[in-house]
Amino acid sequence: MVRAMATVIEARAFPEARAAAPLTRSLPEQIAAQVSRRIASGAYGPGQRILEQAIAAEFAVSRGPVREALRLLEKDGLVTILPRRGAQVTSLSVDEVREIFEIRAVLNGLRDRRIAESPARLALLPAIEAEVGTLARVVREGGEGAGYVETVFELNRLLNEATTNKRLSSILDSLALQTLRYSRLGLSTPERRRQSLKHWQQLVRAIREGDGEAAQEAAEKRVRDSRDAAIKLLQKA
Amino acid sequence: MVRAMATVIEARAFPEARAAAPLTRSLPEQIAAQVSRRIASGAYGPGQRILEQAIAAEFAVSRGPVREALRLLEKDGLVTILPRRGAQVTSLSVDEVREIFEIRAVLNGLRDRRIAESPARLALLPAIEAEVGTLARVVREGGEGAGYVETVFELNRLLNEATTNKRLSSILDSLALQTLRYSRLGLSTPERRRQSLKHWQQLVRAIREGDGEAAQEAAEKRVRDSRDAAIKLLQKA
DNA sequence: GTCAATAAGATTGTTGACAATCCTACACTC
DNA sequence: GAGTGTAGGATTGTCAACAATCTTATTGAC
Numbered sequence: 068m069v070r071a072m073a074t075v076i077e078a079r080a081f082p083e084a085r086a087a088a089p090l091t092r093s094l095p096e097q098i099a100a101q102v103s104r105r106i107a108s109g110a111y112g113p114g115q116r117i118l119e120q121a122i123a124a125e126f127a128v129s130r131g132p133v134r135e136a137l138r139l140l141e142k143d144g145l146v147t148i149l150p151r152r153g154a155q156v157t158s159l160s161v162d163e164v165r166e167i168f169e170i171r172a173v174l175n176g177l178r179d180r181r182i183a184e185s186p187a188r189l190a191l192l193p194a195i196e197a198e199v200g201t202l203a204r205v206v207r208e209g210g211e212g213a214g215y216v217e218t219v220f221e222l223n224r225l226l227n228e229a230t231t232n233k234r235l236s237s238i239l240d241s242l243a244l245q246t247l248r249y250s251r252l253g254l255s256t257p258e259r260r261r262q263s264l265k266h267w268q269q270l271v272r273a274i275r276e277g278d279g280e281a282a283q284e285a286a287e288k289r290v291r292d293s294r295d296a297a298i299k300l301l302q303k304a
Numbered sequence: 305m306v307r308a309m310a311t312v313i314e315a316r317a318f319p320e321a322r323a324a325a326p327l328t329r330s331l332p333e334q335i336a337a338q339v340s341r342r343i344a345s346g347a348y349g350p351g352q353r354i355l356e357q358a359i360a361a362e363f364a365v366s367r368g369p370v371r372e373a374l375r376l377l378e379k380d381g382l383v384t385i386l387p388r389r390g391a392q393v394t395s396l397s398v399d400e401v402r403e404i405f406e407i408r409a410v411l412n413g414l415r416d417r418r419i420a421e422s423p424a425r426l427a428l429l430p431a432i433e434a435e436v437g438t439l440a441r442v443v444r445e446g447g448e449g450a451g452y453v454e455t456v457f458e459l460n461r462l463l464n465e466a467t468t469n470k471r472l473s474s475i476l477d478s479l480a481l482q483t484l485r486y487s488r489l490g491l492s493t494p495e496r497r498r499q500s501l502k503h504w505q506q507l508v509r510a511i512r513e514g515d516g517e518a519a520q521e522a523a524e525k526r527v528r529d530s531r532d533a534a535i536k537l538l539q540k541a
Numbered sequence: 542g543t544c545a546a547t548a549a550g551a552t553t554g555t556t557g558a559c560a561a562t563c564c565t566a567c568a569c570t571c
Numbered sequence: 572g573a574g575t576g577t578a579g580g581a582t583t584g585t586c587a588a589c590a591a592t593c594t595t596a597t598t599g600a601c
Contacts, residue, residue, distance in 0.1 A: 093387045094554080119583070129556045130583085131368075138375045150330045151562055151583060166469040173414045174407070232403040238475070331584080356553070366586045367553090388553060388592055 095135035098126055102136065106145050106156055107247055113158035117146065144245045157245070161301050164249050168294035171242050175290050176283040178230050178239065183274045183282035191229050192275060198222045199267045206257070206264050215260050216251050222267070253297035262292055332372035335363055339373065343382050343393055344484055350395035354383065381482045394482070398538050401486050405531035408479050412527050413520040415467050415476065420511045420519035428466050429512060435459045436504045443494070443501050452497050453488050459504070490534035499529055 102122065105111045117137065119130045126133070137154045140146035147157045159167070182188055198218055205215045223243060227236035243250070254260055266289035273282035339359065342348045354374065356367045363370070374391045377383035384394045396404070419425055435455055442452045460480060464473035480487070491497055503526035510519035 118581095120581090131555055134372070134583090135375065135554095138372065138379075142375075142379045152564095153583060162468075163471065166471045169414070169469060170411070170472055170475070173410055177406070177410045231399075232406060234400065234403045235407055238407070355551095357551090368585055368587095371553090372584095389594095390553060 094128060094132040095139060098122065098128070098133060098136035099139040101126075102140060103143070103145060103244075106140075107244065109248065111156045113156050115156045117154045117156065119153065143241045159245070159249075161298060164246060164301065165294060165298055167242055167246050168249075168290060168297070171239065171246070172287045172290035172294070174235060174239055174242070175286040178226060178232070178235055179270060179273075179286040180279040180283035181232065182226060182229055183270075183277055184279040185229075185231070187229070188274050188277065191225070192271070194225055195222065195274065196271055198225065199264075199271055202260075202264050202267055206260050209257060212254065212257065212260050215263075216254055219250070219254070219263070219267075249297040249301075250293060252300050253293040253295075255300070256296075259292070259296050263289060266292070331365060331369045332376060335359065335365070335370060335373035336376040338363075339377060340380070340382060340481075343377075344481065346485065348393045350393050352393045354391040354393065356390065380478045396482070396486075398535060401483060401538065402531060402535055404479055404483050405486075405527060405534070408476065408483070409524045409527035409531070411472060411476055411479075412523040415463060415469070415472055416507060416510075416523040417516040417520035418469065419463060419466050420507075420514055421516040422466075422468070424466070425511050425514065428462070429508070431462055432459065432511065433508055435462065436501075436508055439497075439501050439504055443497050446494060449491065449494065449497050452500075453491055456487070456491070456500070456504075486534040486538075487530060489537050490530040490532075492537070493533075496529070496533050500526060503529070 102111070102117065111117070119133045119137070122136070123130045123133045137146055137148060141148050141154070144157055146154045148154045182191065198221055201218045202215060202222075205212055205218070220243075223239070227239055230236045254263060266285045269285035270282055270289075273279070273285060339348070339354070348354070356370045356374070359373070360367045360370045374383055374385060378385050378391070382394055383391045385391045419428065435458055438455045439452060439459075442449055442455070457480075460476070464476055467473045491500060503522045506522040507519055507526075510516075510522055
């Protein structure tokens with residue numbers, strides 16, 4: 068039987084899977100989450116090898132689930148797997164950092180433009196304004212800027228949640244995680260945080276006024292400034 | 305010992321790995337390539353389940369390498385794996401198709417803008433002009449438009465190769481593969497191919513003149529038109 | 542006839558063992 | 572002393588068997 072064009076999109080074999088997230092995460096996912104945390108926290112540094120045996124012993128499982136966990140981390144770019152050589156924490160060159168930030172700039176622009184243009188944008192405002200208020204407080208207090216990066220992450224989480232484009236938010240999540248340590252670097256001076264705050268405030272205004280163009284510009288500038296600052300510090304070193 | 309900022313980017317454990325692609329691809333990679341071809345060709349349709357046992361028997365290996373192959377395909381979005389339920393060919397909803405095209409529009413715009421602004425852009429022109437010439441011939445001949453989509457793919461391959469941003473081109477490759485069947489749909493009428501050709505010619509001009517802005521616009525329009533046409537056909541069905 | 546409970550079969554998840562390859566240290570040559 | 576070749580250990584790759592879970596078919600009640 069020749070199928071008509073009408074069936075280009077076929078029924079899903081697992082229709083309910085779209086909504087229902089698995090209640091108990093699988094073993095590989097649990098292991099991946101643990102290792103991911105260690106990479107994000109810096110406990111595992113760039114270039115460090117990750118031995119299957121060691122992780123398996125630590126979690127008291129066999130190497131099978133560990134291999135799958137490493138594959139999951141590779142999907143997120145946190146780990147690089149080379150045939151016959153195993154896994155290591157991904158180590159980015161300066162150029163690669165620049166490239167990822169460039170992609171983030173453009174995709175963050177798309178995300179924030181769509182949010183500013185969406186009808187539901189006003190419902191989002193209070194939560195965002197509260198977080199930006201926190202940013203402003205940190206900047207006003209001066210000091211080490213403790214909590215600034217964390218609040219920025221929370222803001223990005225809020226915006227990702229608000230996006231109807233789920234594929235977009237998942238790519239953004241992944242890229243943000245890969246450049247986490249460099250984002251920290253790019254926000255390590257009071258001057259940079261002031262600059263960053265300005266762009267966040269511009270975004271709030273753009274969302275309030277429904278100005279997609281302005282939202283996109285603020286987002287792109289925000290990420291590109293962060294990129295430039297991070298790379299300057301990297302190259303000075 | 306407290307490490308200085310200078311070591312944020314550490315030496316790679318496998319420095320030569322960046323250049324040297326493995327000569328003989330691993331077993332999982334070979335299996336993944338075969339299955340990938342079947343999905344691209346339509347032999348495996350959306351929603352179709354892929355049983356580990358069946359693939360393993362066919363390639364005369366155990367289920368281990370097959371599982372890894374399916375993980376690789378999942379990374380590219382070609383396959384969806386659900387816990388305890390196995391793998392199936394990814395089936396996209398209309399909304400998801402729209403989302404992916406939207407991301408492709410923006411990232412293609414970034415890619416083509418950077419190419420048009422690069423110093424090496426003129427060396428690229430002859431190859432691109434030749435392919436666009438092929439597109440023009442197909443359009444002129446009318447008929448079924450055989451080879452149009454394939455030539456567009458070749459063009460995208462050329463542009464991806466020319467991009468210095470390797471992460472960008474790998475994301476674009478993946479997204480293009482995921483929407484391959486919908487791209488075909490979006491270029492299935494002579495009218496649409498004429499429209500598409502116009503944007504390709506605009507891109508050639510933009511690259512020749514080094515006009516990044518125009519290159520970006522042409523790319524975004526090209527992909528968005530393709531998206532609109534594909535979705536219209538999907539919804540009519 | 543429709544629906545729910547149940548049992549059998551099918552399929553994925555995990556394990557431990559073995560094979561193949563890679564890395565390191567050491568001896569040897571020049 | 573520098574470089575090369577070679578063993579040994581370490582590590583990843585693959586396999587086959589078993590356990591856990593899911594799907595399907597059958598039976599029974601209403």
